[in-house]
Amino acid sequence: MLKRSATGTWLPAWVPESTVNVSILLLFCSMVQSATNGYDGSMMNGLNILPSYTNYFNLNAATTGLNTASIFIGGFWGPIFSGIMSDRLGRRPTLFWGAVITLIGILLQTAAQNIAMFVVARIVLGFGSAVSGIAGAVYLSETFSSRWRAWGVGLLNDFYYVGALLAAGITLGTGTWNTTWAWRAPSLFQGIFSILCIIILPFIPESPRWLVHEGYLDEARLAVAQTNANGDLSDPVVLVVYKEIIDTLKWEKEEGRTMSPKEIVKSPGARKRFLIGMSPGPFSCIAGNIIASYYLGAELDTAGITSNIQQLKANVVLNVWCLGCCLAGTHLVAKWGRRPTAILSQVLLIACLFIIGGLSKVYADNPTGASNAIVYGDVAVMFLFQGFYSIAWTPLLTLYPPEVMNYSIRANGYAATSFSLNALALLFVFIMPIGLTNIGWKMYMVNASWDIVILGLIWYYWVETKGKSVEEIDALFDGEKHSLVPDVELVRRGEVQIDDKALEVHIIGEVTTMKG
Template sequence: MGAGPVATQSNGAHAPNYEKFLDPKRQWYNNRRIITLHAWIVLLLITSSVNGFDGSLMNSFQSLGTWEKYFHTPQGSTLGLLNAIQNIGSLAAYPFAPYLTDGIGRRLTIWIGAAIMLVGVALQTAAQNLNMFIGARFCIGFGLTFATNAAPLLVTEIAYPRYRAQLTSLYNSLWYSGNIVASWTTFGTQYIGNTWSWRIPSVMQGLPSLFQFFLVLLAPESPRWLIAKGREQEGLKVLAYYHADGDDQDPLVQYEFEEIKAAIQLDRDSAKNIGWKSLVTTKGNRRRMIIIVAIAWFSQWSGNGLVSYYLSKVFDTIGITNQTIQLLITGILAIWNLFWAVLASFLVERLGRRLLFLTSAAGMLVFFTLQTICSARFAITQDTAAAHAVIAFIFLFYAFYDIAFTPLIVSYTVEILPFSLRAKGFNVFNFTVSVALVFNQYVNPIALQNIAWKYYIVYVCWIAFEFVFLYFMIVETKNLALEEIAALFDGENLQEHITHPTEVRADEKDFNEKASA
């Protein structure tokens, strides 16, 4: 792309090294073991649905008369606390999440998170007052941190190499699946004239966690985690069972096994790769953390926070106050978002991360600027056409947001982090997201109440800065395996350490004979 010194280090255009070991007959639709693996991965992907469910839930509740009446129409800082308390709960769990993920394993950490969230969902459904509702949301956020710290790591570490990038990108894209269920459930329950209009959607929030509570311990554990814990044969068995129909001598399995062992051994041999300090001790790691913290903050501070949690307040500023219309637009927007996010997830290896990020930022800047102009026009002239244009520009803004800042922020974060730093670095990502959300959720309602559309100008300037940052900092990782990506940040010296036995590098004839057997 020719953007700067960081970007030009990318060599993601070439075919990945593992490509020569892939059996062309082994596809996602015709191999029973890969189909089973993808079923387990779906169980992990729905972790994101819980988070998306909550984002839409609070938006929908603010358009629901029975909820507003029951809790005495929260406003200003109280409303900010209601929206922010889940993320405050998440913040409270961050000091513990990476130690559980690395210590007891990915699966058990997800199970603990699911169990805590089920308790929170039960309390929220049974809430009798505002304090009980707030406490329940804190509990949901606390459990969510454990699940969201471990689930995407497990997805990216067990996925079949050919589908790793797409599946990991789908993780955050399925945020909108929860968003859709919450939006349309609340759209239907609005006609219930009692508290079940909001208690039923609250119950629905627990469904993904319920599935994980009963099933996730039966899923495969990360082979990288098993190998790092000295359980090499178990790790090899997982790779063989799901990636090669149980053949532990398959060229692909041997390639993955040796590459993982070499990368983990390299981390162990280097004292600088131990502990939290290692996140910033090397030039490569500092670059990683700058990018990770930036995209985490951008993901919540690009104007989307206004729509995700305060869409009803945005509607009020443009004169759309009807409850049914507000809920209908919220539900349609959720479906629109899911479409674009999933589409982008399947294109990440074809188009590349860098192109998607830059296109996303440019499109957001254009349409958020137009949204600001039309909001100002409505505020000054009460022109209904301007109000309708705002809705159209919100949809177009989100189409561009969704092609990068929904699918890529999680997948890009976990793939640029080496195994030894993955849980801790991803925890920093989640922490930054929560801080940005808490800040947004306190500031946005107050700013909207006091300066209305003028607040949008702040985001216009910020999105312009995002584009410049992404242009110079995003490194292309297209068509690279997890262990290979490290060389983009740590230099070519690392590549010399990640070598593979001669017997793994089977010649084409031997491989074709084995593949056809």
């Protein structure tokens, strides 16, 4: 059963009564960015292996890096606009326009006739996916109930491997074709996620935080009810969540907090939130996974596996493995916590990089005399590395930043996170093939060394956000929660009882004042 819901924007909504159904639709709509990017990384892995692609564009090391990394040029510019768009247009309309721009880029990429056209297409694609990705992460963090937020927002990025797995299978299937459709067909299929997003958008509510901030108070309460209590406006959890939202946003306005991008550096508290919240972007980017995410073929070459078909099969197996690991990691993030999971993952990554570097050196010193044990051991640790990366960084990349940042800096702060990620990715994706060509196994040792620094920063600076609503996280940075109602999860579990009627009267009075 669908119910027409006002959204405060030009994009209407007919929302299911069931909270479970709403949550499923939220997840599938917002998966567009991670699935598109996951598909892209795996697809480019496959295309960089295919002679029909490399010969068509007559690629060398530099142009291979340019073709592959150009998506991050668009991803570099997308965040400059996405935060402002999300705040002014609404979360859902920004998702819509991001998906449309992504589709345009995909069509241009499929029709590319030369390197210039291919690069421009990937810039457009990167811009669109950055816009929708930022809006999606912010939207999910603000709309999912706190009990499902870790899974809901974490799975947003876990779908990276759903897209990657589809791309790996498609490029494996088209790899034997002798026409340009061997690489054009995988490119065209990349648009399926953006189309899915556009189809689902009319059936999900707008972010209740955005609605309250824009003055759509009654619409916001309905959105809270739809995402927490099957549309029951008088449910105790709905009353507490709604009261937390209006109290916190009222406090931010009284404190003079604005939606300007300058707000992220305006005060010491905002700077602390921003620096901690943005850290997953650059940390995950330089952790070392870019080698296997975009240049698996070159990585397998260093281990002695040079057959195109064997490399494409390895690409499929790798994505199945990583999907399983990121799902397990999302469970750890939800049950164990964000910070402990990140520390565990980082320790395992450092160990793997040193082992890969050592095994690759043994093979490089004597390629003809290296035993099969060295070759397959190297590949096995490469796969372990990608799995260990997926445990923490895949869910945390979209989950942790919007949690840490408060409403006034959330969209622009997360946009800055994406900006830093794409800026570093643009650099690293471009230089990795050059580095692997020039210094080989030493790249792994260099990468492991800076991962040790990242581990220390996580250990010392990160805060734990497990089990808290985004308003309750304020207490970790401001020293207090800006609402007197009990914590949401305590009410949901029945550990704290509230006076429903008294709270309802208080809410009505506060809403009346805010409207006046």
